[in-house]
Amino acid sequence: MIRTTLLPLTMSMIVATALATPAATGQQVVQSQRASQSIRGGQSAEAQWLDTLPADLPIVVRVGGMQQATNNLVTMMRAMSPNLAEQLGSQIQATVSEFTRSLGAGQGEAAALVLIDVVTPDEFGEQVELEGAQLQVKPRAIAVFQTQDYRGALASIAGQQNLQPEQRDGYDVVTVGNGEQIFAVQKQGFAAVTQHEDLIKKVTSAPEQNLGHVMTDEMKSHFLDGDLGVYVDLASINDAYADQGEQVRGFLRQQVDELREENPETAQQIRTAYQQVFKAAENARCMAANASFAEQGLSVSGKLLMNDDYEPIRQMADQGDDPADELAKLPRGSAYYAFNMLDPETIEWNMIPSGDQIEEDFPEIAKVLESPEFDQANEQFRKAGLMRSSASLGLGESRQGICVIEAEDAPALIDAVRSSVEAIKGRDFSLIKDLTIETEAQQHEGYTFDKIAATYDFDAFTKEVEEQTEEVKNQVQQKIDDENINQNIDEALADRPIDREEAVAALRRIVGESTTIWVGTDGSKTLSVLAENWDDAQSQIDSYLANDQGIGETESYQKVRAELPDRVRALTMVDVQTGFRQILGELRQATEEDDLRAPEQTPEQTTMIGMAVVAEPDGLRFKSFMPSEVGPVIEKGIVPVIERQLEQQQNQGQ
Template sequence: MKQTRWWAAGTVVLSLVVGLPLRAAPVPPSESPLAQLPADAPLVVQVRGVERTKDRLETLIKNAVPDLAPKVKEQMDQAFQSKLKDRLSKGLAKEGPDFFLLLEFPDPQNFQGPPPMALVLRITSYKDFLDGFLTEDEHKTLKSDEAGYDTAMVENLETYFLDHKDYVVLALSKDVASRFTGQGARLDGKLSKESARRLLDADVSAYVDMAAVNKKYGDKIKQAQEFMDQAMQQGAAAAPQANPANIEQAKKMFRGMLQFVEDSRSLVVTADFHPQGLAFATQVQVSAPSPSDTFLKVSRAATLEDPGKLPAGQMFYVAAEFTPDIFKAMQPFITGMLGNLQGEDRKELQHAMTLMAEAGPTGGIMSFSMPLQGVQVWNYQDPEKAVKAAMDWLKVMKPSQSFQGAMLKEKPEIQVDAETFRGFKLTRVKMVWDLDKMIQQQPGGQAAAEAMKKMMGEGMQIWFGTDGKKFVHVMARDWKTAQGLLGDYLDGKNTAGQQPAFEETRKHLPAQATAAILIDLSLYGHMLSGFMASVAQGAGAKASPPSEKPTAGKSYVGLAITLKPEDAAMDWWVPANVVSEMREQLQPVLQGGGGPKPPPAVPKETGGQ
């Protein structure tokens, strides 16, 4: 019973200290709060502030879901009112940082004694903190121990307090308290500068010692891999129409994910609550040498070319930093995505990819929508060689192979130098999708077939080539459309970067990264709702897609991927108005075409950054 009470108390503290974060000024490196924390703590949760954070979170919720905000605020107020809140009413520094720690992962099958956890809270006065935390009767039990801590009976359980000047440590056992009294290794000396910065600068964050996770749960992780392999194999046997190459590729991806977990040393997860939206990120450090670092060690982050230079109106915008070594490292993945090539076909594809790497890719930008349409502009040291490599690549393609997520019905039709446009010599490629085979591999019958045809189209055309400086790749239904897209890019007309929503999302992503992706949520939601409605209608359900295509460029979700030796990070930005945009697109499907539209987003409250 006591154990349950302590875990419950820890959960309440965690909800107060973690669930309501607020950004404060970064802590100077010379005064790192991480020096307070034992280096071997496998789990650390950090938060900046409590009271002010509640207001900050409420502002974000009000901007994101104005119609639901009052109810959410009421629930937050109820959760915030507790005996523990009263205990933490004095002596706490408003800006934090505050920490919740697990000193070891508990074994649920052999759990005895108080949980090995602690709180490390930033304070203004140790005396004031104790005066607020302890009741009058509990204060009478307070006594000092020569080991370096104070003890008191809190709700009839012995609790340990350590005065660390600007911080107080609360522990539930003598063993845990003793971990904070010595001069052992501390977390500030273990984490990289980047991991420490992310952990401390965020509104709320968590650090996980992945080496400890692998040591504790490594056997279970391996069992999960074996289970998934068997499940995929059984699924393939039950669905003989499924593409074996896709199943094998899925296996490789899952094994790669588990390998990444096994190679990981640390994980940092962060979230920042802005009035304009939510920023959250993950950062993983991996061991070197390791299979995962084989790819990371040839990766790099840089100031990416601006995808906002591409024409507006597309669903996805991407910028990427490349090197020949990165391209070579990706070859096995690319080969797998193209299907089960064998013999001479496989050799020809590998030759084409080698030629592409020799062309010296350095990065580029691209945009696309569904059905497939968009512009790609890539930088190569030798763009003419890149054109030849692309030609050789396409010549290898055969019926039933995958391209851009679709299955080919016949070999691509290639017309060399089909068009010349403002210095670019462009080869035309026509592809036809085998929708019947694609449907056979998916559930849903005729309804799914019609939905997929609407989303993918029946095929696509590509024009690619170079002017001797850039390599361009344009997807469109006809040459007139392709010419317009390429012309707008070359003239800088009607670009995505001219949209305030695009620039707002871009500025919330890291200045340097390996790749960045911006997604127009209005267009994506419209496509998704149309697909869902078609499938639902085919199954006899009442569902209606949005009546008209939404205005492009109202909101963008952003993702930046940063890969460096021994380090991988993902940074997301989700604008507050994304919620209302997605609700507007999906509500007709989810409510069968009925129900009111969600209310428009209210003007955003600023309330600081």
């Protein structure tokens, strides 16, 4: 009983925050009005609570006002999907209103927080139990909420009309019929309820470290704005999971070691990537973010705070930011648009293993890195200096893209590309059969272009994958046999055979036999163009240089871009409608199912979502925005396709 009563309070806000997928803020006027409405004596209710709540529960979820947040959510639903809002909107509002009233919140304008503890995997069993056919969750969390009727709220949670709580060390204990207990305390302006006595003690007594002291003013601002907020103490989580993190590292090292003999280039990429991820994670202090629902769309903003001595962030901040105007000039018709700033000096070359280790683990890559051509490429790349890259990429049947790079030394960048190709040519990489470069292959509008072509060997690649799969199967079977489990891996996979010839054919349909890129410069800018032939490449170049049909001319791009910071370190814009159609195109190529097409009612106009990142000396600030126009694309396009595929799978299974 307690669990089913407390869970809506402790879990619903977590789920709501999870559903608020990164989209950006920028509706500053709306959010400022919300913030001013919640101010009491210069501080919102939640802001005052922070000074009395413990800081050693590393995850805090906030709802600025349960009824107001719900109304804003329904308003957004009506704009995105009128049918869905009609079906569920009133029901959601009525349910939340009744729920908040049961907590003694009057008309339901109550703010609420959930403070969540983080436990190790060994302790998960204490939080999750299977009772009969029901999964019971008992999170280590404290629910904190505004109430005008503390006893009434406690009675509602406990399911007891004649409540007789036990007084114990400044807090109340309520025992229900099955012997379970809840612990609660009334403080100035709020009540706190939990199923864990040690947690209620943290709230009852004055904590040595409180959230108000731990959070900086900037992080409080991110946390307290909008309809929902979340604060995560990443440093505490890193400490709690240090052993598990090391186990993951060890597992990844083992997997890379097993992979290096068959596929050294992939193994090296994986090793470098996970080393960078772990180093960044270890230097993360905390994150605060908020989400807002409005008729215009869904917005999220926040900041990731890093350790003071994490040099890569400081270096990026020192380099400044950019308005990313060049991105808007790129041709329409692609699914993905991205602006990034890159300085070769900030690349963490120390992440690359030592020469001896490379030579032992990745001999082919070692040959590349030890070649004079690579040394030359490295020097030329650094000489190119700070680069501002604006790129677009089309998927599926429109496999094309263009990248505009503004470097401090454009000719040095061209030289670096040429040297890199020469360093890789002739190496024994399974997927690439041949790599060629034709310098000064084309000239157009003041640009001189090299032609770089990679030809693929899918037969060799799939054979290698097949051998790796067989090796993995043998390892799994050996473990099964060692544990005396009566199971044969070949029999288990018998209904899922892998046809290598079909795999080769699918790769050829999706990727093509080769990839061709034209890279050129006019001495100032560098263009890199992905296209099947020069005519297609020239068409993209002309569209970009004309500067009258760029993606920035569309209403959706302008709307989303206006919600994001004026100057950025990175900016990503995705055309959901175009991306959906192009992904279906890729699936058609892979499966040869011609009916995988967008329904006729799918909107055809450009429908962007966006996210921006700004580098600051102490961390990364981010904003993103998903306009309400995305709703019809999901409702009329994506959902029907998924439903149709599920129905086909169900019919095939009968």
